[in-house]
Amino acid sequence: MTSEVRVPTLGESVTEATVATWFKKPGDTVAVDEMLCELETDKVTVEVPSPVAGTLSEIVAAEGETVGVDALLANVSEGDSAAAPAAAPAAAAPAAEAAAVDVMVPTLGESVTEATVSTWFKKVGDTVAQDEMLCELETDKVSVEVPSPAAGTLTAIVAEEGATVDASAKLAVISSGEGAVAAPAAASPAAAAPAAAAGGKDVENAPSAKKAMAEAGLSSDQVTGSGRDGRVMKEDVAAAIAAGTSAAAPAPAAAAAPRAPSSADDASREERVKMTRLRQTIAKRLKDSQNTAAMLTTYNEVDMTEVMALRNEYKDLFLKKHGVKLGFMSFFTKACVHALREVPEVNAEIDGTDIVYKNFVHMGIAAGTPTGLVVPVIRDADSMSFADIEKAIGEKGARARDGKLSMAEMQGGTFTISNGGVYGSLMSSPILNPPQSGILGMHKIQDRPMAINGQVVIRPMMYLALSYDHRIVDGKGAVTFLVRVKEALEDPRRLLMDL
Template sequence: MATEIRVPTLGESVSEATIAQWFKKPGEAVTADEPLVELETDKVTVEVPAPASGTLESIVVNEGDTVEVGALLGRIAASGAAKPAAAAPAKKAESAPAAAPAAAKPSAALVDVVVPSAGESVTEAGVGGWSVKVGDVVKVDDILVELETDKAAQEVPAPVAGTVVKIAAATGDTVTPGQLLVQIDPSGAAAPAAAPAPAAAPAPAERTGSAMPPAPSAAKLMAEKGLAADQVAGSGKRGQVLKGDVLAAVAAGVSAAPAASAAPAAVRGPVAVEDEAREERVRMTKLRQTIARRLKDAQNTAAMLTTYNEVDMGPVMELRSAYKDVFEKKHGVKLGFMGFFTKAVCHALKEIPAVNAEIDGTDVIYKNFCHIGVAVGTDKGLVVPVVRDADQMSIAEIEKEIAALGRKARDGKLGMAEMQGGTFTISNGGVYGSLMSSPILNAPQSGILGMHKIQDRPMAVNGQVVIRPMMYLALSYDHRIVDGKEAVTFLVRVKESLEDPRRLVLDL
């Protein structure tokens, strides 16, 4: 009986894919879990493994065809052939070294360390940096490698103690959940001499980005836009250019300019060559690529507008000064400004629900809860952990949650669930000295509040000029859903709550 090969689930928002290439032809022998076909979506390329061993009986869809999740791709006929395994390494060079240890007696005890699942919406990761090399002896929970997804970095620990005998992915490679990363021999056997080769071999292809031709849909879109392959940076496997890469390049302003691109090469002289020698080219992390793409998408999609106001921080500072010691002693966390701002924002969101809503096609989704994202800067980039149901929390509970999330963010320990589902975001540029800025929306949210530096300024109070600690506030909002009156009213309500903190206590 033939075994069917079908399109796997590709993620919550992905319903179809394009057949990029088949690795096998009808009549060829296949082994279970051997890659048969590569599917390409707007976000990622996915290899579909063989569900069983046998012979590829038929291919139902051709390269370049578009298929939906669950669609039939082909069939595998059961075969009694003895050893089709020998054909598998010939297809993928990196599999060849694995064949020898597999047949050897010590390999029976090898422990495979694979790419862990990082959440429903995360289908791939980049290999950031290895902490071990072939031949190293590791202990349980020693960090082996750091993986970079489009949302956070994730460290992979050693599940057992032993000797690293194989590294199956090089720094910069793109890997998927379940893919082999490294093999550990718990018996402590020495590593095969040929084992380091697979890790080093893919590096040149990753650097050049030319190991793979553009995906079919990407090639078509590049032809329509008049773009050359060297104008688009590929994010797919082995540097393959995907449709999403072309769209990102177009959004970034890349355009066809053959004459202009030739000119710089002609005028390059000794000075340009000397400058290039002093430059440093560093590959963007997955997190940084995603930050760049999402911020640009927000600008391209939303009708973004910013309104400003200023708040006298004196009352909050006086309250904080009077009770900070007692607060810290009772709750075990310092009393900062974020607790007050988060509560003030929640009060304002209840009054102006449009700022807490989002657009989905032709519908507006109003959120009857406040999940407040708090932007945190890390050495790897900006992340936005979410304080869930902040409207139901006290200032002390909010401060504790923000402190815990901030530590996780700086340590690279944030989970996917802790960065999803936010309905509104607060960004505090004041900690870096920013006096005023216009924050960019965190799509699909419709509002983001920018906090800034507290600075003493002369203010007119009751007819007298006095020095007050003032802060500029900025609310960026999506004008498609939030009217100017609503935006201004929201910011005024935040200002009123902060200038009279008693309103927060009395829920006014």
């Protein structure tokens, strides 16, 4: 029986890719989910796994060819011969009694090529049930739990905690059946040997990376590769050019040198903890945002009296009818949608020398989690009701706190709301979430004396901050946007009347 290997979904707005590297050749035996080839798009690199165990019988799209989504790449003939390599570790035991099952890195998501093993829940020799959680992987966006593919005994852990693994790596070995025996000493060195050998072989760099290096006058030893086995990718060349190749060479050694404590006594009271991949990514993206956008912030304040009164009046009825609490975020989301219609450049983004206006609102709602800040996206918020928005915010927030958000749920946002008020912040300047051009910062509601119609009265006030990209949003547009948000919140009837 022959199974087709086709181009997978490449991601939002990506319609074609170039076949960069074939890891197998016709006649090679392949295991299920073993990487066959690597595709390269203008945004990401995608590895294509084998859908079945068998033999690679034909390569249809050769290296260097451009292929579209769902195009045929190769054919794999299913057969018993493919099972032999996977079963080899268990050859010493009777096949009927025990079978070795590899635990592989699961699909990590679009554009994610590696992960860090953060925690093992089981140790070698432990008995595991099928689908029981074995370990947790951490990527620069999400945490991924790895279940056991079979019931049996954990006989070998190949990737220890802290190890960085690629999207096709083996994590562990499960021996299923009555004859399963733990053998960590024999399995680990054997698994490590191929990895060590791979590091010493010549690695073919991506075609686009070669072209970019030639244009920039760089050699491959001046660029640090992030691809499979250290393969240099297009984005690696761009990073090397941005950093400046003359300064890039000594930088790793200098960066690697730990900061010396001021005294031995201070050293004994310090704790050094490696940044998580998520925290490293947050740091990089925020610094990139500062370096790229012409970011400014404008401020205003809003009297929350009317919103609080409306919420108090209808919150019980709202909960009874819709099964979700009525919070402030739905009011702010509606107010922002209202303002974005009038000032569309705040909802736009820059792409090269073009401005891309979005005729929809995918609202990012920043959420703090134990591992860092994430921004789940509520799609088409402009067409949602108050109840729909509250339900979406509640569901996304719970998934964020549990580390269950997928990358797709954090991509494609057009505008972001960040609520520092839940932590007690009175005023701050939020930083842009690129490539977006605007972010609204909410803050603590605090009673303050205000002059109303010639009288000093106490009102619940909140400072608002809009950070915006001045390359695309003028000061007039930013101020107008914030004033429209203020007006809609101080008189919520405007949202109903579209005023």
